[in-house]
Amino acid sequence: MTPTVIIDGTPVPVNGHRNLLELIRSSGVELPTFCYCSDLSVYGACRMCVVEVEGRGLQTACSTPPEDGMVVRTTTEATQRIRKMALELLLANHQGQCQTCDRNMRCRLQALADRLGVRRVRFEAPADRETQLDEGVALVRDPAKCILCGDCVRMCSEVQGIGVLDFAGRGSNVRVTPAFGRSIDEVECVYCGQCAAICPTGAITVRSAIDEVWKAIHDPARTVVVQIAPAVRAALAQHYGIAGGEHALGKTVTALRRIGFDRVFDTSFAADLTTVEEGAEFLRRRASGGPLPMFTSCCPAWVKYAEQFQPDLLGQLSTCRSPQQMFGALARKHLPADMGILPEDLYVVSVMPCSAKKFEAARPEFAQDGRPDVDAVLTTQELIRMIDQAGLKPAELPAGALDLPFGFKTGAGVLFGASGGVAEAVLRLLSGGRGRVEFREVRGLNGLKEAELEQDGRPVRVGVVSGFGNARALLEEIRAGLKSFDLVEVMACPGGCVGGAGQPWPADTGMRRERAEMLYDCDAVQPLHNAADNPFVSDCLERIGGSDRHAAHSLLHTGYRPRRRIDGQVIELDEKPPAARVPVSVCIGTNCYLRGSYDTLKRLMEAARREGLEEAFDFQATFCFENCKASPNVRVGEEIHGGVTPEEADEFFRSRLLPLADGRSCAAARE
Amino acid sequence: MTQAVAVREPAQDAAGRRFERIQQLVEEYGASRSALIPILQKAQEEYRYLPEEILTFIATALDLPPSTVFGVATFYAQFSLEPVGKYVIKVCDGTACHVRKNQALISSLRSRLGLKEGQKTTPDMRYTLEIVSCIGACALAPAVVINDRVYGQMTADKMKAVLDEIERVEAAAAGDGKEEQ
Numbered sequence: 052m053t054p055t056v057i058i059d060g061t062p063v064p065v066n067g068h069r070n071l072l073e074l075i076r077s078s079g080v081e082l083p084t085f086c087y088c089s090d091l092s093v094y095g096a097c098r099m100c101v102v103e104v105e106g107r108g109l110q111t112a113c114s115t116p117p118e119d120g121m122v123v124r125t126t127t128e129a130t131q132r133i134r135k136m137a138l139e140l141l142l143a144n145h146q147g148q149c150q151t152c153d154r155n156m157r158c159r160l161q162a163l164a165d166r167l168g169v170r171r172v173r174f175e176a177p178a179d180r181e182t183q184l185d186e187g188v189a190l191v192r193d194p195a196k197c198i199l200c201g202d203c204v205r206m207c208s209e210v211q212g213i214g215v216l217d218f219a220g221r222g223s224n225v226r227v228t229p230a231f232g233r234s235i236d237e238v239e240c241v242y243c244g245q246c247a248a249i250c251p252t253g254a255i256t257v258r259s260a261i262d263e264v265w266k267a268i269h270d271p272a273r274t275v276v277v278q279i280a281p282a283v284r285a286a287l288a289q290h291y292g293i294a295g296g297e298h299a300l301g302k303t304v305t306a307l308r309r310i311g312f313d314r315v316f317d318t319s320f321a322a323d324l325t326t327v328e329e330g331a332e333f334l335r336r337r338a339s340g341g342p343l344p345m346f347t348s349c350c351p352a353w354v355k356y357a358e359q360f361q362p363d364l365l366g367q368l369s370t371c372r373s374p375q376q377m378f379g380a381l382a383r384k385h386l387p388a389d390m391g392i393l394p395e396d397l398y399v400v401s402v403m404p405c406s407a408k409k410f411e412a413a414r415p416e417f418a419q420d421g422r423p424d425v426d427a428v429l430t431t432q433e434l435i436r437m438i439d440q441a442g443l444k445p446a447e448l449p450a451g452a453l454d455l456p457f458g459f460k461t462g463a464g465v466l467f468g469a470s471g472g473v474a475e476a477v478l479r480l481l482s483g484g485r486g487r488v489e490f491r492e493v494r495g496l497n498g499l500k501e502a503e504l505e506q507d508g509r510p511v512r513v514g515v516v517s518g519f520g521n522a523r524a525l526l527e528e529i530r531a532g533l534k535s536f537d538l539v540e541v542m543a544c545p546g547g548c549v550g551g552a553g554q555p556w557p558a559d560t561g562m563r564r565e566r567a568e569m570l571y572d573c574d575a576v577q578p579l580h581n582a583a584d585n586p587f588v589s590d591c592l593e594r595i596g597g598s599d600r601h602a603a604h605s606l607l608h609t610g611y612r613p614r615r616r617i618d619g620q621v622i623e624l625d626e627k628p629p630a631a632r633v634p635v636s637v638c639i640g641t642n643c644y645l646r647g648s649y650d651t652l653k654r655l656m657e658a659a660r661r662e663g664l665e666e667a668f669d670f671q672a673t674f675c676f677e678n679c680k681a682s683p684n685v686r687v688g689e690e691i692h693g694g695v696t697p698e699e700a701d702e703f704f705r706s707r708l709l710p711l712a713d714g715r716s717c718a719a720a721r722e
Numbered sequence: 723m724t725q726a727v728a729v730r731e732p733a734q735d736a737a738g739r740r741f742e743r744i745q746q747l748v749e750e751y752g753a754s755r756s757a758l759i760p761i762l763q764k765a766q767e768e769y770r771y772l773p774e775e776i777l778t779f780i781a782t783a784l785d786l787p788p789s790t791v792f793g794v795a796t797f798y799a800q801f802s803l804e805p806v807g808k809y810v811i812k813v814c815d816g817t818a819c820h821v822r823k824n825q826a827l828i829s830s831l832r833s834r835l836g837l838k839e840g841q842k843t844t845p846d847m848r849y850t851l852e853i854v855s856c857i858g859a860c861a862l863a864p865a866v867v868i869n870d871r872v873y874g875q876m877t878a879d880k881m882k883a884v885l886d887e888i889e890r891v892e893a894a895a896a897g898d899g900k901e902e903q
Contacts, residue, residue, distance in 0.1 A: 208787070208790075213787065214786075214787030214789055214790055215787070215789060216789060217787065217789035217790050217792065217793040218793050218797075219789075219792055219793045219796040219797075220796045220797070221796070221797050221798075221799075228789070228792075229789055230777075230778075230781075230787070230788035230789040230791070230792045231774050231777075231788070231792055238788070238789075239787075616788075617778060617788060620774060620775035620778050621775060622737075622741055622773075622775045622776065622779065623737050624737050624738035624741055625737060625738065639779060639782065640782065641782050641785075644782055644783065649745050653742065653745075656738055670738060672741060672775075672779070674775070674778060674782075
């Protein structure tokens with residue numbers, strides 16, 4: 052006999068369901084919840100899924116494993132009363148006006164209040180609720196709208212393995228916040244935005260650029276061009292109910308022209324260029340002995356993650372700019388002349404499935420004389436809103452063609468939107484095949500995928516990960532020598548860009564899979580499938596430098612630097628140091644700490660004590676000088692010295708610090 | 723009537739010594755998640771509170787996100803993220819102490835220490851006044867804990883005597899210090 056649970060009088064076979072909530076939903080009853088997500092651990096906080104279990108009373112379905120013979124009732128006087136009461140309390144605590152909220156009509160709290168028929172909130176809002184908006188470069192936190200479901204906390208720690216957000220305080224003071232109540236831009240957030248994607252309310256949202264873009268469009272002096280990323284077309288097709296990503300893109304092109312964009316391009320073109328550059332870079336590294344594996348660099352959240360958490364790997368990241376930034380650099384270089392406009396009048400917009408792209412566009416290395424290559428980044432959701440604001444209905448519009456030269460792509464460029472797509476594009480390039488060679492091993496939603504290709508008689512081993520929890524696990528395996536790769540693709544969001552935080556809700560597993568499938572269909576309908584065959588890419592490379600690799604390099608490549616996780620903290624090791632002392636700071640951030648910087652600090656202080664020079668120096672322990680490659684680092688005055696291991700500490704004291712301790716040097720340090 | 727007051731005496735050491743003990747604690751308890759609370763407790767004994775940068779250091783050493791360490795430190799009432807005075811006066815506000823009129827005690831303490839509404843610590847960092855939930859000494863209600871010592875059946879007069887004694891000890895210590903110089 053298969054184990055069976057009686058749900059509202061009907062026997063339902065357990066069928067391997069992990070908890071009552073999923074079993075009940077499989078039986079056709081849409082039990083409400085805020086805090087249960089199948090990809091995250093069970094939390095049991097929101098009390099929305101309470102059911103009556105015979106012999107056990109009221110239980111939260113999400114945290115109750117099904118047992119044979121269980122008798123469950125989902126809709127009783129008690130469950131209805133409790134759900135409504137819990138919802139009423141949440142609504143009292145949730146401050147925000149639905150009409151002006153980013154999540155209006157897409158809010159799960161609003162939807163559930165409507166569904167359960169809450170018509171009155173009898174409770175007053177707490178007076179001391181935190182209401183300060185935290186507006187970051189890519190994400191906005193509105194604590195007044197937080198219902199403490201903890202979805203974002205568990206997403207960031209369980210799926211992404213970072214833990215930017217956590218609960219702080221207790222009882223009525225509890226809140227979800229970055230460490231020390233800091234703002235999101237002051238901590239280790241990589242802006243993947245999966246917290247915003249899973250938030251049931253508007254407590255975490257992606258920062259909007261809609262107003263800036265409208266302003267540019269309305270400015271007659273501006274020429275506004277836009278690039279559209281691969282993954283966006285799949286979400287547009289779903290949203291507008293248009294069959295096929297390329298068809299949806301074509302209709303959206305028409306909408307964008309009617310809105311007032313002067314040129315509409317495809318980021319997939321820049322993705323082809325990335326594939327060609329990255330493929331060449333890979334072959335150069337392979338020929339010259341490394342460093343391998345080479346890691347992809349298209350995902351801005353991964354780049355920031357590596358800069359903060361994996362600084363020793365930065366030399367292994369491809370130096371290729373992401374497609375968005377390659378496009379930005381090319382647009383600035385060529386479009387003013389091609390279009391006969393002044394360089395400063397060109398306004399470059401991106402439409403991305405992503406929140407981290409907003410951070411990437413704002414990175415100082417992607418700006419010239421203070422003007423960013425990409426002026427504004429819209430998410431897919433923001434694009435849909437602009438189209439709505441203009442009153443346009445893409446489904447009813449004729450399809451338009453993208454502009455040349457940055458509108459022509461091969462199928463390989465479209466693949467970038469799905470996890471495994473960058474790897475597949477590079478594999479196609481390396482295989483040298485003309486037709487559509489499919490690498491099915493790197494497709495699908497598995498967190499880790501592997502493939503192998505023979506190239507010049509040697510295997511190319513490719514690893515593909517999405518989600519930083521998976522990435523971290525893979526990196527640990529690589530470091531431990533358990534796995535070995537030549538090329539590793541890393542994407543922040545589970546399933547890749549199709550599941551980015553800029554995509555419409557919901558971004559659940561089913562939606563991600565459907566979008567990825569659509570991108571593979573887009574590839575299938577293109578005439579070309581290998582980035583090397585894109586004639587506009589070859590033209591472009593010819594134009595920006597021909598044989599001059601240096602010119603192409605400065606335009607299409609970039610560099611990375613270690614990045615501190617949390618802003619400005621110092622541990623003073625001397626009470627009230629007089630100003631005349633020479634400041635000596637030892638980094639105790641993760642990398643330096645793991646390489647013994649604490650012992651370095653201790654030995655330097657001991658040496659000072661031994662020499663009777665405690666008064667000459669002001670010792671501090673601080674976090675991260677962003678020089679992790681050379682760790683352990685010691686800063687004397689303004690100068691950073693790397694490689695000061697505990698063994699080197701005495702010599703360092705003698706050669707670097709001792710000379711500063713005599714009267715004259717002290718005075719010099721003071722000046 | 724005088725009563726000896728147990729005084730925690732941190733802050734006598736150089737800051738470097740105190741920081742060194744934090745690293746010793748990490749080594750002693752092991753750099754694991756489960757060691758977090760004991761390490762925080764001992765760290766607070768060293769610093770009398772938990773400075774932000776010390777929490778970040780502990781997070782680094784234990785390989786935990788700083789937000790998690792912050793979350794734990796703000797969850798338990800025993801941890802303070804703000805500097806506290808040399809003498810921490812905890813007035814119990816459990817039911818038994820409340821009905822035995824601890825409110826009069828609290829208001830007399832506030833006026834004696836010159837603490838305004840919302841202010842917990844005196845500007846000279848000598849006293850911190852905290853109102854705490856039941857400390858489990860209901861038979862002694864109203865109860866007060868100063869540093870680690872419990873005072874039962876407190877009245878405003880008895881409180882005054884205790885504070886006078888603390889002031890006397892402090893004045894004597896300050897006098898000794900001067901003589902040494």
